Amino acid sequence: MKKLLYLVLLLSSLSSFAQTIKGKVQDGQRQPVIGASVFLEGTKQAVQTDAMGMFSFSVSEAGKYKVRVSMVGYKMLTRDLIAGTTVYNLTIEEDSKSLEDVVVVGYGTKLRREVTGSISKISSKELNDLPVQSFEGALQAKLPGVQVTTGSGIAGSGAVVRIRGVASISAGGDPLYVVDGIPITQDYFLQGNGGAMNNNPLASINPDDIESIDVLKDAAATAIYGSRGSNGVVIITTKRANKKGVQIGYTGSVSTSQPTALPDMLDSKQYVQLYQEAYENDGGTGQGIYWDGVTNTDWVALTTQTGIKHAHNVSVAKGGKDFSILGNVSYNKNESFLVGNSYDRTSMRLNADYAITSKLKASLSTSFSNGVNHRVNTAWAGGLGAAMSTLLPIQSAYNADGTLANSPVRDQALRKWQTAENRFINGLTLNYKIDDNFSALVKGSSDYMVLLDDIYNPKELINTTHAGNANRYGTTVNNYNYYAQLNFTKEINSDNKFNAMIANEFQSSTTSTYNKNEDDRTVGFNVNPDSTNASYKKYTNADQQWAFLSYFTRLGYSYKNKMFFESTVRMDGSSKFGKNYRYGIFPAFSASWVLSEESFIKDLGFVSSSKLRTSYGKSGNANIPNYQNVGVFQNPNSTPTYNGNPTTFPIQLENPNLRWETSWSYNLGLDMGFLNDRFTFSFEYYNKKSSDVLMSLAVPPSIGFSNYWDNVGKITNTGVELSVTSRNINRDLKWTTQFNISRNKNQITSIGVYTEDAVGGGTNDTRVVVGQPVGTNFLVRFSHVDPVTGKPVYLDINGNETFTWDPKDRVSVGSVLPDAMGGITNSFSYKNFDLSFLFNFVLGGDIYNSSSKRQLGVVTNWNMTTDIFDRWQKPGDIAKYPRLTLDTRTYGSSTPWINTTMWLQDGTFARLRNVTLGYTLPKTITNKLKIQSFRMSLIGTNLLTFTKYTGLDPEIARDFENATDRNMSPNITYLTPPQEKTYTLQLNITF
């Protein structure tokens, strides 16, 4: 290190014989800014500031020179400096939103000034201040147009992220997640829906590894991802050592987890009383149900707890001229409020950059993470869900001898179940600067995932003479990609600049699955079933494989650094497409104009920045199961015989025309800043028309098959997004308000000849209806409770009242998609204290409380919630809920558990999502302590919720059966656990 300093000094002293321009770049707190880029305008000279924030240029002539300073996270600064001996202090202002911010675009980076598309960005700081189950949850309410429904309180559960609405029905509607250049494995259904939880493929990604997340929203930004970009792209860039010198950091936190709400279930006395009422209403006499008069079990209390979490992250970074390296080690124990449930993550990262020669640079990104989810059954599968349903208060949790009685609580205590994921995401990039105009880049990445789902059931649980059984469900996903690109930049003169890129990418993924079990196992949870045991069996399933082969190009032109034009074209081929449509072409065109560079804006005086953007382009979605394009006959090893003779028969129809969904989208954006960017806003309008929407159709059975994937539907998403930042007070006391709101109108415009039942959202009665949004609640309308009989009165298709429930009377009555959503953050800082509040809000949209039909209706072996107190009891009663009964036919149908609007509610809510109170030690103290920074913060999440919804929590991401269900049935709850409320104490130290 010292040698380097001597070298710098030596060079500085040598250069003093010539004319020099010297300066020091510092931040608002007069701390040196290391690694800032300093450009000498009009020349090709550019340097980076050193460990002291110093820079220097040699010039041949004395005089005034224009120097431009640029640094990620700071506003660009341009100053006129006079060559000589003066050392200038250049103070740059922090500003993550300014036009000079560096933005990650697909396959490259750009200054925000140059960006023509719609890209929202979130930095690591904002991620770290919000303890979440999975990193994507931290995006909530921060970025306009990005709807994040965070997963429930189950440890490690994933969020549902929708960018500018949902443009898919049966194909995955989630954005494409790209980590350091590789589209990662993001299959939520690798393990189906076990225990009422889908595997979350993002849980093992360490939020502490993330430097920034850039969300690409419009076609100008996403078309470069071709057939996989139409639902948006989330680009995750991991941290690298970008400062010179050594930096060691520690972040630690401890948190508590509690449910945001708990159900109010009937106690034994209430339950027995209501059961008796139902029994007598049906004409029963005598005692309807037996109760010992004593037992009164609070099952909710037995299945919930206050979870404790703690997280530790140590990072070591060493930056140098030729070689820089960053290491990150994290451990996170994340207990939820469900008894027995926790997610533990250990992760390691090593990112390094090495300039092999002055022209050749290698960059390595490596990470390993191990996530262990200690699983519990929830919702319909047991645990808290059972406490809300099948576990009756009249049933005792314990036997006379104090041991646990047979119940899901006992099952939970006896069963050992964990899902462990080991994941390696690695990439190597070689970047070769051919000359001032050309550079080439080759990158290879791999995302290797091993998922082991281990379940051990002891003999007490399976009632056999065997010792117990051990089961392992193993999944390995080997996903790799490669791309090579050639970049060209040409500055014809200071007014006209060109850039171009051509590239080729190949990606392949193979998923292998097996199941091993051993029926007679004494001990050995989390041990491979023993292949030497007589009861050992192993079943290996056929591998699942897909591949994409792509070619793409980007051409850019800028005029006077104020007008930017760009076009991208990608050609994608995929194994998932039918033979008639092997390749698709996805073009996009965009332009932007920095109006604030024009005199007519400059002359206004109060406008400090202004930029107009527009784009039009095409992107696609190919996120469908493998092999749906080929026609398939049954495996000859498993065909039956008839009359003793062999058979063969088709089991899947061929679709040679199966292809990507196509979205053409138009975007118009205006970014403006006033009064030196004290007040900025960004407004966007978009219109996305999707066609060839993929539907896993329940086809007319008369075809001879029941299901078939086809490109059928059309969907439009039209919306506006507004984000505003206002620095209300900017003195010792600083107060900044950030606000964003998005409105998206989603409409299915065609489903071909099919009807609303052609695609069903699981058992949730959400449907596809032309003219309505994806995930329309399609239900028979409940009108009121008949005061005379206490029976529910429905409306038939013509609006006439009827006591009969008939599915032909279903109509569109609601939508699971909100009308608008957003967030407002107020941040205050005074001296070393900072305080921020984030409220998020959702306006409109409906919640279907599907389990209520069993908690608040026909009395069965389910417990009920106390809402049932508002029920019809005698003629003349005006009540919310009908008469109690044991017979489903009382409610007008021989089909039990009918779906009606009785269980549909307004989904509007606002929530105090995050409160952070922080204290940063002053530099005077940290310097004495020989540390760079020290910050302590107290963080609360989901502290307050304002809603009229009567269920548990108005933010619902339930377990899903498949991608269709995930698109169509968010905001449907079926005993889904609530979100968690957390309190966290966090410590950040850098050395």
Next chain:
Amino acid sequence: MDMKNFKLTILSVLLTSVFFVSSCTSELDINPEGVILVDSALKTPADMQKLLNSCYDALANQYNGTVQTYSDLMGDDIAKPFRDDLGFKTEIYNRSTNFFNSDVGGLYGRLYIPVYRVNTMELYYDKIVGLTDAEKTRMRAEGKFIRALCHFDLVRLWAQPYGYTPDNTHLGVPIRDKATKDPLPRATVAQVYDFVISDLNYAIENLPESNGNYANKDAAKSLLAIVYFQMNKFNEALPLLNGIINSGAYALSDSLNRFNSNAASQEYVFKFVSTGSNDNRAAEFINRFRSDNNPQPDYNVSNDIYNLIAADTTDARIQFFGTMNPGSPKQYHVLKKFNEDYFPVPLINMTQLVLTRAEVLAELGQDLGTAVSDINKIIKRAYPGNTNKEIASNADARTILLTVRAERRKELFCEGDRVNYLKRIGALANPLDGATTIRNAPWNCPGLALQFPSSERTSIFVMNETGGCN
């Protein structure tokens, strides 16, 4: 960089790309493992025979009692199922099926599966090397027999009967004569029957006289006779029935029990084969009705049919009934007809054909002597030793008709005959007994046509009328 190095660099980058591209293009042809791709599934005559065999397999799994009992549940021979988890079956019994009834929708779809397979074979006949013209003709004829059988039962279950409208332009079911995946509208009932008849005529023309356990010429003739009988086209049915019955190849079984794995094969004109309890193609009959190992079968017989048979103490068919909780308010009657581990399902049998010919002759007023002889054979077997039950050799057509109708019910109860039979009578210009009812509901009430599954519903498909039968 000099130009030479520059060119080398560009070349190397391009070459790397080209290398990957050329090695990867074939990488996009990824096919599933463990199955056969459609392009390689049908290559030899043996493959075609296997596909044809799978049609019988698929059919046998629906004529295992499912087709028959779904029909009978709407009639008067089966009592209302009392188990809660038989809700969808109860809806059939209540004659108020809706499009979410997955039992009904499931059967509907499964009856079209063999149709798709038969139509798929049509695409390959000219592509298979080594398939002789004779084999091709035989396979095609068997296929058409299968396709006709499926369409015939589909139109009987999911549409109002032939004769519901004077010209039969009321809606039937989609006609699937090609292996396509296009949604189709419903054809009219007249069109469906024309299609069935056309297929069966081809089958009669081209099927072999003898074909083992598979469809032969007689099977096709018998089925066509049954089709014409359903249409009340007695003149067309008669020669076909005469041909089969008079051929001497088949005979009424001496035993009343035609549902026995050891039953005499002469009774069967066409049957689905069960080779053992692990290959039991009568599973739905046995699983739903069997009463010797289950005191509470899913389906029991109605008091109506029990009382009808119990009324005559000489009726040997009482052997098919058992009474549970006798004398108590919870008394019910179980069926013993299907108390077997497995048996072949005699889809077309002599009892049915003989009864049909007797009725056809009586309706036509022709050859009443043969009609009397036919019905007396049935009576003699049903009332052993009670010669008083036989009708006089000079009985008039009306007497014959009434007797045949009464005995037909008592012979074929719970075999899937009754409801279609009553609908046929309902559609007659002169149904003899006045307006026909089926378990107290008009023969043409909406609920007697099963509802189509919701997934069949498209913008070009009209569903059945709702409103049940009451």
